[in-house]
Amino acid sequence: MKRLLIFSLFASVLLSACSQSKASALIGDWEAVAADKGRCHDNFSIHKDGTIIYSRTGGQKTTGTYKLVDGDTYRIDYGGAGSDSIELKVEGGQLVTKFGNAGSKACTYTKK
Incomplete structure (x- = not known):
């Protein structure tokens, strides 16, 4: 029983650390790759504080x-003003995003 408790605590700490490192990889300023500009x-x-800002050409910003x-x-x-679902992941040093609405296509970004 004691071993099970210790294992459970260890697994919780490990999973928490993985979640934090995944989120920290997202932190920063990202710019669309050339192939995705305009689309x-x-x-x-x-931002680390939980804020996200994204913009389009012409200065329209969403926070x-x-x-x-x-x-x-x-x-x-x-x-x-509501909410959205979005997939955010870092793959090979690039941010890949995909909004949860039907027909949404994945977009790729590089860190500035």
């Missing part, structure tokens, strides 16, 4: 707060 948001700025839901899926809350 995707131009920039994503993801919200993000929270991990499950796996790579996050919920962006826009306050009184």
Whole structure:
């Protein structure tokens, strides 16, 4: 019983550390790769405090707060203006995003 308790505590700490390192990889300012410019948001700025800002050409900025839901899926809350589901993951040093709405295509970003 004691071993099971120790194992459970160790597993909890390990999973927590993995979640934090996954989220910390997202932190930073990201710019759309050339192939995705014009089709995707131009920039994503993801902050450690839970703030996310993304923009399009012409200066239209959207600001919200993000929270991990499950796996790579996050919920962006826009306050009184609603919320979105988005997949955020870092692969090979690039940020890959995909909004949860039907027909959404993946977009790729590099760190500025």
